[in-house]
Amino acid sequence: MDGSDLTLLNHRNSNEEPVIALAGNPNTGKSTLFNALTGLHQHTGNWPGKTVLHSRGHYVYQGINYTVVDLPGTYSLIANSIDEEVARDFICFQKPEVTVVVADATCLERNLNLVLQIMEITSQVILAVNLMDEARRKKITIDDKELQRRLGVPVVPMEARQGVGVSELKDTIAQVIDRRIVPHPRLVRYEPDIEDAIALLEPQIIRALGDGISARWLSLRILEGNLDIVKNFLPASLIKEAV
Amino acid sequence: MSHQTIKLDSLPLSIPKLERAPHTIADSIVRSIYWEAEKIAQASTSCAVEARINWDRKIDDILTSRLWGFPVMLLMLTGVLWLTISGANVPSELLATGLFWLHDRLLDLFIALNAPHWLTGFFVLGVFRSVAWVVSVMLPPMAIFFPLFTLLEDAGYLPRVAFNLDACFKKAGAHGKQALTMCMGLGCNAAGTISCRIIDSPRERLIATLTNNFVPCNGRFPTLIVLSSIFIGGTVAISWQGLSAALSVAAVMVLGVVITLLVSWLLSKTLLKGQPSSFALELPPYRKPKIGEVIIRSILDRTLFVLGRAVVIAAPAGGLVWVLANTSWGDTTTLAAIAGWLDGFARLMGLDGYILLAFILGLPANEIVLPTLIMSYLAEGALLELNSVAALHHLLVEQYGWTWLTAVCVMLFSLCHWPCGTTLYTIKKETNSWKWTGMAFLLPTLVGIFLCMAVTFVVGL
Amino acid sequence: MNIKLPQLRPGQRGIVQEIQGEGLTRRRMLDLGMVPGTLVEVVRRSPLGDPVAYQIRGAVIALRKDEASYINVTTC
Numbered sequence: 001m002d003g004s005d006l007t008l009l010n011h012r013n014s015n016e017e018p019v020i021a022l023a024g025n026p027n028t029g030k031s032t033l034f035n036a037l038t039g040l041h042q043h044t045g046n047w048p049g050k051t052v053l054h055s056r057g058h059y060v061y062q063g064i065n066y067t068v069v070d071l072p073g074t075y076s077l078i079a080n081s082i083d084e085e086v087a088r089d090f091i092c093f094q095k096p097e098v099t100v101v102v103a104d105a106t107c108l109e110r111n112l113n114l115v116l117q118i119m120e121i122t123s124q125v126i127l128a129v130n131l132m133d134e135a136r137r138k139k140i141t142i143d144d145k146e147l148q149r150r151l152g153v154p155v156v157p158m159e160a161r162q163g164v165g166v167s168e169l170k171d172t173i174a175q176v177i178d179r180r181i182v183p184h185p186r187l188v189r190y191e192p193d194i195e196d197a198i199a200l201l202e203p204q205i206i207r208a209l210g211d212g213i214s215a216r217w218l219s220l221r222i223l224e225g226n227l228d229i230v231k232n233f234l235p236a237s238l239i240k241e242a243v
Numbered sequence: 244m245s246h247q248t249i250k251l252d253s254l255p256l257s258i259p260k261l262e263r264a265p266h267t268i269a270d271s272i273v274r275s276i277y278w279e280a281e282k283i284a285q286a287s288t289s290c291a292v293e294a295r296i297n298w299d300r301k302i303d304d305i306l307t308s309r310l311w312g313f314p315v316m317l318l319m320l321t322g323v324l325w326l327t328i329s330g331a332n333v334p335s336e337l338l339a340t341g342l343f344w345l346h347d348r349l350l351d352l353f354i355a356l357n358a359p360h361w362l363t364g365f366f367v368l369g370v371f372r373s374v375a376w377v378v379s380v381m382l383p384p385m386a387i388f389f390p391l392f393t394l395l396e397d398a399g400y401l402p403r404v405a406f407n408l409d410a411c412f413k414k415a416g417a418h419g420k421q422a423l424t425m426c427m428g429l430g431c432n433a434a435g436t437i438s439c440r441i442i443d444s445p446r447e448r449l450i451a452t453l454t455n456n457f458v459p460c461n462g463r464f465p466t467l468i469v470l471s472s473i474f475i476g477g478t479v480a481i482s483w484q485g486l487s488a489a490l491s492v493a494a495v496m497v498l499g500v501v502i503t504l505l506v507s508w509l510l511s512k513t514l515l516k517g518q519p520s521s522f523a524l525e526l527p528p529y530r531k532p533k534i535g536e537v538i539i540r541s542i543l544d545r546t547l548f549v550l551g552r553a554v555v556i557a558a559p560a561g562g563l564v565w566v567l568a569n570t571s572w573g574d575t576t577t578l579a580a581i582a583g584w585l586d587g588f589a590r591l592m593g594l595d596g597y598i599l600l601a602f603i604l605g606l607p608a609n610e611i612v613l614p615t616l617i618m619s620y621l622a623e624g625a626l627l628e629l630n631s632v633a634a635l636h637h638l639l640v641e642q643y644g645w646t647w648l649t650a651v652c653v654m655l656f657s658l659c660h661w662p663c664g665t666t667l668y669t670i671k672k673e674t675n676s677w678k679w680t681g682m683a684f685l686l687p688t689l690v691g692i693f694l695c696m697a698v699t700f701v702v703g704l
Numbered sequence: 705m706n707i708k709l710p711q712l713r714p715g716q717r718g719i720v721q722e723i724q725g726e727g728l729t730r731r732r733m734l735d736l737g738m739v740p741g742t743l744v745e746v747v748r749r750s751p752l753g754d755p756v757a758y759q760i761r762g763a764v765i766a767l768r769k770d771e772a773s774y775i776n777v778t779t780c
């Protein structure tokens with residue numbers, strides 16, 4: 001349950017259970033979904049910042065054990081505070097088998113900002129559009145097929161608090177893990193000069209670091225002058241290999 | 244396109260230099276992402292435009308209004324405390340009756356079995372009794388307050404509190420989200436300390452950490468409730484007792500907030516100098532909590548939590564008090580000797596040696612302060628049986644000469660003294676510094692000693 | 705008309721033109737959705753006047769005057 005020990009982050013639990021990370025903006029229902037998946041009782045609350053540590057749980061679906069990790073909410077991957085750092089580091093270093101991004105259906109647009117960023121780091125993404133009941137009440141309808149087509153990753157509409165969509169999500173996760181579904185995230189195209197620069201940087205990073213880490217994402221951070229973050233992103237082992 | 248080679252640790256990269264400054268590149272990246280997000284959202288969502296009443300705004304019109312924002316916060320606080328106090332009375336008496344009936348049967352059993360005096364004393368008069376006190380006095384208020392608080396939390400009121408109070412925190416050089424960490428501290432200061440992670444700036448996070456203890460946690464305010472029920476509630480007509488007790492506990496909590504602001508201000512002028520950093524807080528829509536689920540869940544959580552702590556901490560503490568009261572030191576008991584040694588200093592603060600000793604023994608957990616005090620009074624005094632809260636008044640006033648001033652000083656010191664062991668451990672873990680952990684210990688303690696001495700001095704004039 | 709965000713009164717709307725300042729504060733603003741072209745509505749002031757709550761891309765977000773001053777908007 002305790003996730004404060006960041007050193008643990010670098011050692012993936014040795015058993016072979018696939019790890020599912022729950023990421024997303026603050027207050028979108030990640031912990032509620034975590035509880036619905038695992039049957040645990042993580043604290044939830046209607047305010048951004050309730051979860052500050054990551055916590056683990058397990059569930060079994062069709063005979064396979066899954067590990068679920070509930071992460072603190074974050075607006076972007078350029079973390080500012082410690083709780084956001086916990087979330088970012090987990091997605092980047094732990095390389096969960098699947099990252100489920102939990103989004104708020106009532107303001108999808110601002111949630112997609114994070115979804116698009118996470119898709120740059122990993123292609124193993126599922127979008128859970130939560131709070132569909134509230135969206136319905138606000139007369140917002142969401143065309144999940146269209147969303148899925150435009151994003152290139154599976155989309156599951158949900159009402160986590162009522163348990164609606166949980167089994168669909170479990171099923172989608174299973175399919176992504178055994179490659180019955182292969183997400184092809186449609187990445188954001190940046191302005192031409194930036195894309196040109198990425199094209200030059202990406203192969204260098206792959207040459208130096210292998211393709212374990214998203215070279216496109218790192219290139220972007222280097223270009224915007226965010227060298228501190230980039231250094232954070234080079235685990236000691238990788239730096240040594242690069243020497 | 245020109246190139247620039249930088250060494251990222253040991254990683255040589257030749258980085259293409261663009262024609263524009265890095266921060267405009269960052270802007271362009273963020274903008275592209277948002278444009279894309281906008282495009283996708285527009286293509287896949289539709290909103291039936293119709294004039295709807297925006298209930299969130301209507302509610303906020305009251306809860307965060309210039310006129311009503313602060314009064315409503317006070318009203319909520321007093322209301323929750325009032326419900327807690329009036330609700331806790333009956334279960335408290337029931338639990339006390341039941342547990343002390345069991346206590347007597349246990350005594351009978353031990354006597355019937357011819358158990359040695361020390362065994363009976365240690366387990367029944369020590370261990371069992373203190374657990375009985377913790378469960379009957381501390382548990383009911385905790386098990387009522389916490390669900391009520393959780394309902395407010397789930398409805399979405401907490402961010403509004405932070406929104407209302409931010410201006411005060413800004414004046415104090417601190418962060419508005421500190422109000423949220425204080426709300427968490429109301430449940431448990433260790434949890435409050437961890438929640439300080441939501442504050443970006445290390446300086447403001449440290450301020451929030453160091454001052455979190457000025458919020459009385461769930462383990463402390465039953466003490467406040469019991470004392471104010473006895474000493475302040477007791478002075479007015481029956482029908483007003485609950486309300487006046489609630490008002491006085493609320494006053495103590497507001498004092499805690501005022502002290503928090505003053506100390507934060509002092510810290511940001513001295514040890515933790517600096518400007519307020521940026522503040523951005525999302526105000527989520529109000530949500531109807533799943534009332535039944537919240538109540539059951541949080542009562543269960545609290546009850547298990549308190550029972551767990553009662554077994555792990557109150558039981559050994561009770562045993563220890565019994566041992567101290569039944570071993571001799573010179574010509575008195577060890578307990579009396581220690582209390583006597585503390586007495587001189589304690590008197591300056593309007594307390595007595597036993598009270599101060601109870602606070603010291605309460606270091607592992609605040610829940611046991613009052614039970615420990617009762618135990619040591621009982622162990623020393625002539626009165627052997629005490630099995631109701633009503634009798635407590637008799638014990639404190641008739642036998643140990645408490646006045647309302649004693650009660651006020653105990654309440655003040657309960658509000659301002661060292662954090663419990665768990666909290667200190669958490670602070671050490673979060674700050675990774677003995678120095679700040681030490682500060683977190685000293686700061687509230689010094690404030691408490693100062694407050695108690697000042698009140699005692701002024702009243703004595 | 706180009707003005708600073710805190711100059712808008714509750715109920716008024718503006719469109720973000722540019723964000724001044726640098727570093728993390730700026731970054732934070734961008735992450736919250738304050739990118740040029742965004743429609744912002746002033747929802748309300750807090751009881752003591754500061755911070756102020758803004759409706760930005762579907763969410764209500766409170767900002768202190770100091771941060772909001774970094775944002776230039778045109779009224780609409």
Ligand SMILES: Nc1nc2c(ncn2[C@@H]2O[C@H](COP(=O)(O)OP(=O)(O)OP(=O)(O)O)[C@@H](O)[C@H]2O)c(=O)[nH]1
Binds near residue numbers: 046047049132158
């Ligand atoms: N109406 C409705 N409310 C929900 C749903 N899912 C979650 N909630 C509520 O939304 C609020 C936030 O839920 P959490 O699970 O704490 O959100 P979170 O994403 O973990 O939040 P952080 O940890 O702060 O990032 C809680 O009050 C939940 O009860 C849902 O499907 N429908």
Ligand SMILES: [Mg+2]
Binds near residue numbers: 051
């Ligand atoms: Mg959470």
